Every structure is written in structure tokens, then in C-alpha cells.
Amino acid sequence: MAPFAIFLFSFLILHHRVTSDLTQETQALQTLISKLRHDPRNSWNPSEFICNWRGVTCDPTNSSVISLRLPGARLVGEIPSNTIGTLTHLRILSLRSNALTGGIPSDFSNLISLRSVYLQNNNFSGELPASLINTTGLEHLDLSGNDFSGEIPFSVNNLNKLTNLLLQNNAFSGELPSINVESLLDLNVANNKLNGSIPTSLSKFPATAFSGNVNLCGDPLPSCNTTFFPSPPPSIVSEPPPVRKKSNKLSTGAITAIAVGSALILALLLLILLLCVRKKTTQRTQKSKQAPKFHAGTSPAAAGILPAMAGTSSEKEDLTGVSTEGGRNKLVFFDGGIYGFDLEDLLRASAEVLGKGSVGTSYKAVLEEGTTVVVKRLKDVTATKKEFELQMEVVGKMKNENVVPLRAYYYSKDEKLLVFDYLPAGSLSALLHGSRGSGRTPLDWDHRMRIALCAARGVAYLHVVGKVVHGNIKSSNILLQQDTNRDASVSDFGLNTLFGGLSTPNNRVTGYRAPEVLESRKATFKSDVYSFGVLLLELLTGKAPNQASLGEEGIDLPRWVQSVVREEWTAEVFDVELMRYQNIEEEMVQLLQIAMACVSTVPDQRPAMQEVVRMMEDMNRAETDDGLRQSSDDPSKESYSHTPPTETRNSPATITP
Known part of the structure; x- marks a missing residue:
């Protein structure tokens, strides 16, 4: 009886503690959402269990909050104290792409379990928060695109598990500290106000990680000027030493030496000139026997x-x-x-x-x-x-x-x-991932849809009419027409057979390749569909498939999208540049469904490219013709009724974001 009593007592104590923790966390999050202006769709129902709130994830026992994700939730204002800082078991915090201001509350130092922090693209200010630097278990820290200032402290070295430190597009000043964290894989301090030389411990990172700091120098940037020595302070003035007067007349021996030296120099110059003339004559003779060089x-x-x-x-x-x-x-x-x-x-x-x-x-x-x-x-x-x-x-x-x-x-x-x-308008990759600074013109939804449909028609033409596998679909191979900057054409197709299979992929290409291609090294019509699906996801999310910090977990683009959609937080999927446009949510979700059907891990479950074209055109048939659809008498469209050889047609899988 005594053991049972002890067990019952322990259970009641534990249940009371869990209930107390969740009650405290519920109150803290309710205070947070009530103090910040936000999208009404992101309001939490206090009568609903906290672990079921949108953007909130609890541990498997539903005893504490371990993840808070509110990206693009239109949060405006300063984070109040005693809100997020009370979530002591929090592991992931994502508040990116909002309009949050002020500094980071000091009680963030209570978040000892924190592993990933994503606060980019807000209006936070102040110095790099010590409350985050003291969170020694931190692995991912992204504070880019804010107004943080002051120096980057040497205490960043205390974050000995850090793998990503992204501080670009802020106003940090002073010299870069010597950050020597062995686990650090990704560093970016571009577009700040840093000065001085780059520490040797950071020279392994690319020059783009330090660009935009006009007073920063050293490997991998141009070397610092080591020949500059400051002048002595003006207050220190000393009398010049006495100068002995010398005779202005040269001795006979000096005059003789100058004459002999001048003669030798002249003879050497004449010899060099003769050699150059002879060499040039020889080169002309050889060149006349050879083809010109590119x-x-x-x-x-x-x-x-x-x-x-x-x-x-x-x-x-x-x-x-x-x-x-x-x-x-x-x-x-x-x-x-x-x-x-x-x-x-x-x-x-x-x-x-x-x-x-x-x-x-x-x-x-x-x-x-x-x-x-x-x-x-x-x-x-x-x-x-x-x-x-x-x-x-x-x-x-x-x-x-x-x-x-x-x-x-x-x-x-x-x-x-x-x-x-040559198409001077450039590629989709440049248009989509070019500089996202204040002077950038965002790529709007109509342009993205037009480019996607043109690219789909191009690939479908290759498959159906040409019986050609593209083999290398990616955004840098989608080129834009100069006249409208909207019509697109696919390039670099049908070359994979020249290399005895696919060449060894680099990181940029791997993100587009279907799982079966990474093993077989052979591209097919179905693997082209997968690559095109990744391209659609790139257009929808604004993320490159090889992005190092993709999705906070380092997974590939299709799996990241699938994981976010599974959590029923579809808004986090779409590019923040698209969120400013009205009445396009339904079309974006429809295109997302098509993309997810294309990136199915089972090749036979992917639609054929001509079916992808039809589904994309169907998205606009209820509206006034906007130039996205081909006319019914288009001969190339009529040819899409045929199926590519050795490929089976399948209906797209049903995806519900």
C-alpha cells in the first residue's frame, strides 16, 4: 500500500507541475498576442488547448511548449517581457518577416533549451542581445534584415554549438571579433558598417559573407594597406638636426662612372628592343599558320x-x-x-x-x-x-x-x-534571387505565373513533340525574353546523353534532381517533371533549393514544404514578397498542389508534363483571358494530346495544404 501511495503522491505532484507550467505558458502567450497588433487569423482561442494553437508545438507529453512559429503573421510592436521568456522549454523560435521593433527582452536568457532562432526581416534594434549569446545550446541564429547596431561581441564564441550565424543587412560597427567556433558552417555579416581586418579564423568563408562593409579588408576580401603609417601627433615637434653643407660640384671619378653606366644602360635597352622585334616576328609567322584564337x-x-x-x-x-x-x-x-x-x-x-x-x-x-x-x-x-x-x-x-x-x-x-x-534579359534565377535590398522591384504573382506556364510549355514541347529529355531543369536555365521580361524559354536541354549519363552534380543542381536520378545517374521524362516541380516550389517560396538554412532543419525544398503544409501553416510556405498582393491565395495554393504532385517520390505518381500544362491553364479558365492560356487552335497545344514514349500517364496525387 505504501508504494502505491508514494506513486500516487508523485503523480499528483507531477500533474500539478505540468498543469501549472502550461497555465503559465498559456497566460504568457495570450499576453504576447494581446500586446502586439497582428493578423486576426492568428488570434488564439483561450478556451482551446494551447498545444492546438496555430504556430504552437508542444512536446510529446503535452507538458510544455517547445516550438513557436509565427512567420509572416503581421506582428507589429515590441515583444513584451514575461511572455516568450517564460517558455523555458522552448527549442525553436521563428518570428521572421514581421514588423517587430525594439530590442530583444532580457528574459530570453531563461530560454536555456533554445536551439534555433529566426528573427530575420523585422525592425529590431539595439545591440546584439546578450540574452541570446548566453543561450549556449544555440545552433541557428538568424538576425539578418534588422536594425541591430553596436559591435559584435567576442562572447559569440560561447555559442560552441553554433552552425549558422546570419547578421547581414544590419548596422553593426567596429571590428570583427575572432570567432573560432568549430561547428560554424555558415557566417554572413554583409552590408553592415564593420571595419578593420578579417580575423584569420573567418577567412574560410566566401567574400560574399563580408561584402558591403566598405572599411573591411583582408582575406577573402582585398588585403589591407600595410604600408600606411600614421604621422606623429602635431604636439610633438623636434628641432631638425644640423645639416652639413656639401659641395655642389662632382668629382672627376663620379662623372666618369656616370658616363660608363649610361652607355651600358643604353646598350642593354637596344639589346632588349632587338629581342622583342625578333620575338614578335616569330609569333606573326606562327600565327599565320594557325587558326585564330577565341x-x-x-x-x-x-x-x-x-x-x-x-x-x-x-x-x-x-x-x-x-x-x-x-x-x-x-x-x-x-x-x-x-x-x-x-x-x-x-x-x-x-x-x-x-x-x-x-x-x-x-x-x-x-x-x-x-x-x-x-x-x-x-x-x-x-x-x-x-x-x-x-x-x-x-x-x-x-x-x-x-x-x-x-x-x-x-x-x-x-x-x-x-x-x-543571347537573351540579355537574363535568367529566372537572377530575377528571383537577385538583390532583395530596398531598390529591388519584387517579382509579382502574375509574372511568376506567366514564367512558370511558359517554362511548362517549353518542357512539354520537348517531351511530346521532340521526344527529348531535358535533364537539367533549374532556374538558371529558364531564360527571359527582353521585350516583356515575362515570356520565358528553357535552355540547355538534351545534353545529358553526351556525357555517358549525368555529370557529377554540384549542390545547386542536386536540389533539382529526382531521388531516383541521384542513384541511377539517368534522367527520364518523370525526373524532368520532378525538377520542374522543384522549380515551381522555388517560384512560390522564393527559396533556392540549395539554400543552406532552408526551412530551419536543413532539409531539401520539397520536404521542407511538405513538413510546413503538414502542420497546416500554409502561409509560411509562400515568399514574403507575395504576401503583399490581395486575392491570390487560392491560385497560390492551386499551384502548390500541382508542384507537390510533381515532386512525388514515386515516379509513376507524377503527372506528365502536358498534364501539368493543362492543370496550370485550368487555373485561369474561369477568368478573363490574360494571355496565359494558349488558344485552342494552337498546333503545339494540339500535339500535347500525345504521351511521351515509354512514359505512363497518371493523375496527380491529391494534395491538401
Whole structure:
């Protein structure tokens, strides 16, 4: 009887403590929501169990709150004390993309279990809060896009489990402390007011992590000026030492030495001049026997176009060593081409690097007569010459307004070049992920929907009409038309067969590839659908698939979206730039459903691309024609009624966000 009494007493004590904790946390959160202006949809019902409140997650025993997520909830004002700070078991705090002001309450130091803090894109101010730095178990800290100021304290080193520290776009000043946290994988202090040299312990991070701090220097930024020495203070004045007067006349020996030295120097200069003339003559003779080289241009006007391209490099590079094998190989143009240059003209063109991808390097080439094209220099091609030419014939036949046409190609033992039209409006990646500063023009919903539908039509054309697998769908391969900046075309399609399977993927490409492709290394129509689904999620969320801090848990984009949707917090999925537009929620959810059907882990459950096009067009059929839908007499649309070879048609899975 005594053991039972002890058990009953312990249970009652524990139940009282749990009930007391939840009561206190309920009161704290009710105070929080009552003191802050917010979206009425985010109000909590006090009669409802706290663990069922939107954005609130409790532990498995429902004894305490462990997660509070209110991103984009239109919270306005300062966080009151004795609210969030009383949630002592809190592990994840996400209040990003609101309008919160003031400093971080000091009672945040009570949150000893805190692991992840996401307060980016608010209006917080004051110094880096010591209450957060004292939370030694912290792993993710994102305070970017606020008005924090003051110095970054050395005590950041106390966060010995920190993996992500994001402080960009604030007003931090002073010198960077030597942060030596072994677990730190991602650091960003760009666009602050920092000065001095970058500590050696932080030089492993890229230059973009420190850009926008005009007085910051040292590896990986340009080196600091070590030759500058300050002048002595003006108050310290000393008499100059006495100067002995010297004779202005030179001795006979000095004059003789000067004359002999001058003669030797003159003779040396004449010898160097003769050698240079001889070398130049030899080079001209050799050059006349060889084909011209494709060289990098140095035109400042041309260089100015490069920064607008997505994921591009502003570097310039020599494209030399292009062998013409005695002139036997020629630049092969396709029928109906619009260009009249030859290989020699192309190799003389001024070229600048647009980007380096998994299959090769792309150059913007400006020919002497003013024509501008894109030349892709392929690498690691394993196909034979016959296989290469046959595949180029297939790719060259693809003619559609939503496909970037291949205009010509060149094949030799050492070089394989492809020639495409140059579209100066850039890529979807640049438009979507370009600078999000105050001067940025947001990509609105209509533009995103138009680009998505144009890209879908382009991929569907490749699948149905061309029987071609794209194999490399990503936002940097969706190029925009210059006239409207809205019509889009897909590029870099049908090249995967040239490499004996897919090339080794980098982080950017891996985020788009279907799970089965990462193992088989073979792209299919269904894997293209998966990649296109990731592209739709990228348009909806504004997040790149390779984003390091994606979704607070480091998972890939489809799984992150699925986890958020499962928690019935759909608003957190969509790009904050879309939240300012009215009456588009239903369309966004519809497109989200299509995207989630495309990224199904089971290939046979994914819809075919022509079905994806139909579903996207159906989203607008109840409205006035806005140019997004094709007319019923469009011959390319009629061809979508056929199914790509070796692919089965399936209805999309039902997704309920």
C-alpha cells in the first residue's frame, strides 16, 4: 500500500507541475498576442488547448511548449517581457518577416533549451542581445534584415554549438571579433558598417559573407594597406638636426662612372628592343599558320552586362587552344539559321564568362560585325563524333517559342562548342534571387505565373513533340525574353546523353534532381517533371533549393514544404514578397498542389508534363483571358494530346495544404 501511495503522491505532484507550467505558458502567450497588433487569423482561442494553437508545438507529453512559429503573421510592436521568456522549454523560435521593433527582452536568457532562432526581416534594434549569446545550446541564429547596431561581441564564441550565424543587412560597427567556433558552417555579416581586418579564423568563408562593409579588408576580401603609417601627433615637434653643407660640384671619378653606366644602360635597352622585334616576328609567322584564337574581351561596356546574370561570374577568361584540325572541321549551322558568320569569325570574337555549370562554361561572344551569341564550351564529353552529331541534329530540330534554339555546333577532338541566341534579359534565377535590398522591384504573382506556364510549355514541347529529355531543369536555365521580361524559354536541354549519363552534380543542381536520378545517374521524362516541380516550389517560396538554412532543419525544398503544409501553416510556405498582393491565395495554393504532385517520390505518381500544362491553364479558365492560356487552335497545344514514349500517364496525387 505504501508504494502505491508514494506513486500516487508523485503523480499528483507531477500533474500539478505540468498543469501549472502550461497555465503559465498559456497566460504568457495570450499576453504576447494581446500586446502586439497582428493578423486576426492568428488570434488564439483561450478556451482551446494551447498545444492546438496555430504556430504552437508542444512536446510529446503535452507538458510544455517547445516550438513557436509565427512567420509572416503581421506582428507589429515590441515583444513584451514575461511572455516568450517564460517558455523555458522552448527549442525553436521563428518570428521572421514581421514588423517587430525594439530590442530583444532580457528574459530570453531563461530560454536555456533554445536551439534555433529566426528573427530575420523585422525592425529590431539595439545591440546584439546578450540574452541570446548566453543561450549556449544555440545552433541557428538568424538576425539578418534588422536594425541591430553596436559591435559584435567576442562572447559569440560561447555559442560552441553554433552552425549558422546570419547578421547581414544590419548596422553593426567596429571590428570583427575572432570567432573560432568549430561547428560554424555558415557566417554572413554583409552590408553592415564593420571595419578593420578579417580575423584569420573567418577567412574560410566566401567574400560574399563580408561584402558591403566598405572599411573591411583582408582575406577573402582585398588585403589591407600595410604600408600606411600614421604621422606623429602635431604636439610633438623636434628641432631638425644640423645639416652639413656639401659641395655642389662632382668629382672627376663620379662623372666618369656616370658616363660608363649610361652607355651600358643604353646598350642593354637596344639589346632588349632587338629581342622583342625578333620575338614578335616569330609569333606573326606562327600565327599565320594557325587558326585564330577565341580570346577574352576587355571592353568595359561588355563587362557591365555580366552582373545582371543569375549565378554568373564577372571574370574574363581566355578561350584558347581551340583546335580546328587543319580547317577540316567547320561550324555546323542548322536550316533556317539567322547568322552568317563562320568559325574564324567566332574564334576572333570578344568573349566573357556568363557562368560555369556542370556540363561546361558559357560565354557571351560579341563578333566583329556586332552580332552577340552565347557559346557553350562543353567539358568531359564521352560521346563519339557520330553520337555527338546525331544528338545535335535532334536538339537542333527543336523550334518553339518557349525553347532556346541551338543555332550551330562545332566538334573536334579537343573542343566541343554549341552556339545559342543571347537573351540579355537574363535568367529566372537572377530575377528571383537577385538583390532583395530596398531598390529591388519584387517579382509579382502574375509574372511568376506567366514564367512558370511558359517554362511548362517549353518542357512539354520537348517531351511530346521532340521526344527529348531535358535533364537539367533549374532556374538558371529558364531564360527571359527582353521585350516583356515575362515570356520565358528553357535552355540547355538534351545534353545529358553526351556525357555517358549525368555529370557529377554540384549542390545547386542536386536540389533539382529526382531521388531516383541521384542513384541511377539517368534522367527520364518523370525526373524532368520532378525538377520542374522543384522549380515551381522555388517560384512560390522564393527559396533556392540549395539554400543552406532552408526551412530551419536543413532539409531539401520539397520536404521542407511538405513538413510546413503538414502542420497546416500554409502561409509560411509562400515568399514574403507575395504576401503583399490581395486575392491570390487560392491560385497560390492551386499551384502548390500541382508542384507537390510533381515532386512525388514515386515516379509513376507524377503527372506528365502536358498534364501539368493543362492543370496550370485550368487555373485561369474561369477568368478573363490574360494571355496565359494558349488558344485552342494552337498546333503545339494540339500535339500535347500525345504521351511521351515509354512514359505512363497518371493523375496527380491529391494534395491538401
